[in-house]
Amino acid sequence: MARVRLEHVTKRYDDQGDVVTAVDDMNLDIAHGEFICFVGPSGCGKSTTMETIAGLTIPTEGEIYIGDREVTNLPPKDRGIAMVFQNIALFPHMDVYDNISFGLRLRDYPQDEIDRRVERAADIVQLEGMLERMPEEMSGGQRQRVAIARAIVREPDVFLMDEPLANLDAKLKVHMRTELQRLHKELDTTIIYVTHDQEEAMTLSDRIAVLDSGSLQQIDPPLTCYNEPDNLFVAGFIGSPSMNFVEGTVTEDALETPNFSLAFDPSSIEGVSVGDSVTLGIRPEDIYPADLREEVADPSGIIQARTDILEPMGDEIFAYLLLGDGETSMSQELATNDQLLMSIDPDSDIEEEDEVGVVIDRRNVHLFDSASGEAIVHDLRPVGTDSTTSGSEVETDD
Template sequence: MGSVRLENVSKRYGDVTAVDDMTLEIEDGEFISLVGPSGCGKSTTLEMISGLTTQSSGSVYIDDEDVTGLPPKDRDIAMVFQNIALFPHMDVFDNMSYGLRIRGTDDEVIDRRVDDAVETLQLEGMLDRMPSELSGGQRQRVAIGRAIVRDPEVFLMDEPLANLDAKLRVHMRTELQRIQRKLDVTAIYVTHDQEEAMTMSDRVAIINGGVLQQIAPPLTCYNEPANLFVAGFIGSPSMNFIEGSVANRRFESETVTVDGVGLEEADVDADADGVTLGVRPEDIYPESAHRNGGTAGSVRASVDVIEPIGERMYVYLVPQTDGRADNEDAPLERDHLLMSVTPDTEIEENEVIDVTFDQSSIHLFDTATGDALVHGLKPEQQPTS
C-alpha cells in the first residue's frame, strides 16, 4: 500500500500562507500531478508530504499511518528533484546504491535491486561510467534509479524534467509513466507545465495561491473546470472569457449574444448579472465553415493577427460594436478572441468575419466568485423558431 492523505494541512511563513487548509487523498498506485503557477504552493505541499518541511497545522498520513511528526527517513518515500545532484566522484553503480549502503543493506540485496533498476531504466553497460560521461537524460534516469532501488511506498518528484531540452522532456515523461506503471508505485509529481500534468496523470490537482482549486482526471479538468482559474490555466492556448449577464435565457455582452442559456440547474437565479462566458479557441468557428452539430451565438469581428503553427492556425479577432472594430489598438488580451482553425481555412488579416461557438463547449461562470455554473448548452435548451 502507498496511499497518501493530507487533512487540513497549512504552511505559513509569518504573514504569508504558502499552503492553505489543503485536504487531499491519493490512492495506492495513482500518478497524481500537482500543477499551478510559480509560487502557488505545490512544492511546499510535496515537501510537507516528504517531511522536509514541517506543516504549521494539519496532518499527513501515509498508508493510513500518521507521519506528521516523523523525519523523512522514516516515511518510506523517495524523492527525485529538479537538480539531479549526482555525486560527481562516484560511478553510476555507487550513485544508485549509495542510499542502500548507508542503511547497511546486504550487498546481495543491493546488487539485485540495482540490476532490476538498470533493466527497468535501460542503463545496461553504464554502471561504471561517471556522471560527466552521461547525457542529460541518462543522468536523470540514474537519479530515478537511485530512488527506485529504495523500493519506497511513494515516489515524490519535484519538476525532475525541468532542466532537459524539449525533445528529451517528451521522451522522459513517457519513460516515467512506463516506469510508474511497471513498479505499480504511488507517484506525486510537481510541475508548472500543464501539458506534462495532463499527459502523465491519473488525476491532476490544480493549486493557486496555496488553495486546492480542483482535483480530477485531466479531461474532467479540461471539459468541466471548477472555476475561472482552472478554466484559464488548463488548456493551451487559454480559454476565451467574455463578461456579461443572463436575462430571459439569453447571455448578453457588448459583443456577444447567446440564446437558450438556462441557469436553473446551477441553483442560481435564472436572470443573473455578472456572468462570464468561456469558450476555448478550438470551439470557435467561422460561420461560413460547415459544422456537424449545434452552434450558438454570433460575433462579428475583424481579423487582427494570424499565427500559423503547423497543424493549427491561431486567429486573433477583435469583436465589433455597432459596426466598427472595438479597441482596435488593444493588446492581444481580454478585448480579443482567439480562434484556432485548420491551416487551410481561408482567412486574411483585416478581414471582417462572423464567428460562432460550439454550443456543447460553452461554459458559464459566476464572475464574482469564479465558480462554474454551466458546462455546455444542451440542444434542447436552444429556442425553436
C-alpha cells in the same frame, strides 16, 4: 499500501512580522498506485505541499498519513518515500553504479542485495551497459534516469518528484514523460509529481490537483479539469492556449455581452437567472468560421470579427480575433471582451485583417458566476437536448 492522506494541512511562515500562508487547509486522499500531479503557477504552494509529505517541512496545522501511519512529525528517512528533484545532483566522482547504490551502501545492505536492486533499477530505466560510465559522459536524459534509478533502489512506498524534467530540452521532456509513464506501470506505486507545466500534468497523471495561493482549487482526472473546470482559475490555467473569457448579463432569452448576443433559455439551466452577471468561457477549438456552421453540433448565431494576428502552429493556426471596434497598437492593451482566440485548420484561407464571421459551439460554452468565479454550467443546451439535431434550429444572433 501507499495511500497518502493530508487532513487540514496548513503551513504558515513568519516573513518579517507578516504571516504568509503557503498551504491553506489542504485535504487530499491519494490512493495506492495513483499518479497525482500538483500543478499551478509559481508560489501556489505545490512544492510546499510536497515538502510536508516528504518531511522536509513540518506543517503548522494538520496531519499527514502514509499508509496506516501518521507521519506528520517523522523525519524523511522514516517515511518510506524517495525523492527526485529538478537538480539531478549526481556525485561527479562516482560512476553510475556507485551513484545508484550510494544510499544502500550507507545503510549497510548486503552486496548481493545491492547488486540485485541496482540491476533491476537499471533495467527499468534502460541504463543497461552504462553502469561504469561517469556522469560527465552521459546526456541530460541519461543523468535524470540515474537519479530516478537511485530512488527506485530504495523500493519506497511513495515517489515524490519535484519538477524533475524542468531542465531538459523540449524533445527530451517528451521522451522522459513516456519513460515516467512506463515506470509507473512497471512499479505499480504511488507517485506525487510537482510541475508548473500543465502539459506534463495532463499527459502523466491519473488526477490533477490544481493549486492557487495555497488552496486546492480542484482535484480530478485531467479531462474533467479541462472539460468541467470548477472555477475561473482552473478554466484559465488548464489548457494551452487559455480559455477565452467574456463578461455578460443574462436576459430572458440570451446572454448579452458587449459585442455579441448568445441565444439560450435561462429557465432550462439550473443556477442561471435573468439579470445575473456571468462570465462566458469558450475554448479556442470550440470557435469555428461561419462557413463551417453546418458541421457544428449546436452553433450559435454568427459573430462578426476581424482577424488581428495569425500564429501557424503546424497542425493548427491560432487566429486572434478583434470584436466590435477593437483596435490594437503597441501602446494599447485590449480588454478581454474585445477579443477572441480561435483555432482553425492549417489549410484555412483566412488572412490577417480579414472580416470574418464565426460561430460558437453551444455544447462547450462554460458559464461562471462573475462575483465568485464558481462554475455554473458547462453546456448551454437545455437538459435532454439532442446535440446531433439542434444545429439547424439556431437563428443568427444580432
